[in-house]
Amino acid sequence: MWREVGIQDWVRRRSSGLLSARDAVEEIIGMVREGGDKALFDLTERFDKLRLDSLLVTDSERDAAYGQVDERIIEMLVEAEARISRFHELQKPKELWLEEVEEGITLGMKISPLDRIGAYIPGGKAAYPSTALMCVIPARVAGVPSVCCCTPPPVHPLTMVALDIAGADEIYQVGGAQAVAAMALGTETIDPVQKIVGPGNIYVTMAKMMLREHAEIDFPAGPSEIAILADETADPEYIAADILAQAEHDPHAACLLVTTEAGIADAVGRHLIDQVAGAKRAGIIAEAMENAGYVLVGSLQEGVDIINQAAPEHLSIQVADPMRVLSGVRHAGSMFVGPYAAVACGDYASGTNHVLPTAGYAHMHSGLDVLHFCTRSQIQFIGREGLESIGDIVETLADAEGLYAHGDAIRIRRRPR
Known part of the structure; x- marks a missing residue:
């Protein structure tokens, strides 16, 4: 509904x-x-x-x-x-x-x-x-x-x-x-x-x-979800298609439209009815639609704030000036910009990864990427001149913390030999 x-x-x-x-x-x-x-x-x-x-x-x-x-x-x-x-x-x-x-x-x-x-x-x-x-x-x-x-x-x-x-x-x-x-x-x-x-x-x-x-x-990954941020330029038929594409995954899938236009929300509703009628996974979609709905906002900035609060797995940006919106979004697993960037493209062939954090975990996790499979080791080369330039800092702070052997490790090295 x-x-x-x-x-x-x-x-x-x-x-x-x-x-x-x-x-x-x-x-x-x-x-x-x-x-x-x-x-x-x-x-x-x-x-x-x-x-x-x-x-x-x-x-x-x-x-x-x-x-x-x-x-x-x-x-x-x-x-x-x-x-x-x-x-x-x-x-x-x-x-x-x-x-x-x-x-x-x-x-x-x-x-x-x-x-x-x-x-x-x-x-x-x-x-x-x-x-x-x-x-x-x-x-x-x-x-x-x-x-x-x-x-x-x-x-x-x-x-x-x-x-x-x-x-x-x-x-x-x-x-x-x-x-x-x-x-x-x-x-x-x-x-x-x-x-x-x-x-x-x-x-x-x-x-x-x-x-x-x-x-x-990597991160918790549960039922699929999508949020769409749309203004008056968005195509409601495309939005409905993207909603159903995620809804067919799982009865627990969650779909959200955030829009500045009540007319867009109404039109999406009509297209959903038309498209569900011919859907092969209509039973699953019907259950998932219990977790779907729209939010009307007074401005795109208000919409961006709601998107950051929701931290969706997938975010579709359907607005006239997408770069302005894109710069304000901080929490989303994967972003799809423009009318032709169907979320399904990222599921299969654009090249981005579709293993993404769900249920708000995009607040703290990033989607699967190369760095998930690496460790990063820090390196430092320190010569005599370098030790002299930071020696006072290390000794003072080590003594302040009561870790006197730390300070001694510097003092011993700074002695004339």
Whole structure:
């Protein structure tokens, strides 16, 4: 039902619901910690109704998957891989930089890839080859030497092909919170990883958050969401199409229009009715529309303030002067500017990453990128002249903190020899 909403109400409706999964996830983590591979087989039989002989997808199974996927789709996956790789190559920082900031002091940074990461690729009833590309490619571009991927069984051939094209080193047919636990803790078959990335349901996301002591994560990623900021120049038919594109993801998807024009909001409502009538996933969309609505604002600046408060996963900017709006937006996972920048472009082929923070986590997290797979080490070269220039500062502050050995480490070096 398309209706005017308050921003606070909309924010509450798109809550992640993670806490409801805590007890079940805690039990699953304990089973994997104690049982290893056996627990994974048992949990797969319980949740996926499959009895597996092995967890690892073999090279022959990868090769066979190509024969089960239409050649045209494979060509498009290869093209998408190239575009996603191109964008992420542009993100790569210098591996090493050094700058002499004053005589005797040279500072710098060294960027190093992680040794081994894990990617969770949703699956089961559907295939998400695009997510396979999005998770693996930035890790590969960053130079991570070992990329492990888990996805629910039976692994869809399309997902398998996408993971192979993206460059996954290992593919395991295990899903849910148990897959996250396996990658974080390790089992007899799956070696532990340093970081786990990728979207999933509330059980997957809760497992990621509960296991951060063992493996870092990208960010919480739950049901999809979109916010659109529109003025009188926006096309309501395009807006409605973008809303439905996100609504068809999940019954819990959240959609918000922020506009200065009541007429635009009304027109979007009419187009939604027309487009839903022919939608193939109309049932899911109908549920998701319970989490949808619009907010009328007196100015675009007021609209920008609401967008920053909402911190949406996807932000579509449909206004006459987009650069002015763009400069004011601080919190959004990915921004799509102009009438032809459909959010679906970023889902598949523009090259930007579609693994993004949801449920307001864009306030504090950025979407998946190359830097998620790197560590950054600070460097300092300090000569005699440099030590003299900062010695008094270090000694004074160290003594003020009562850390006298810190000061002595400087005083000893400054003595005549």
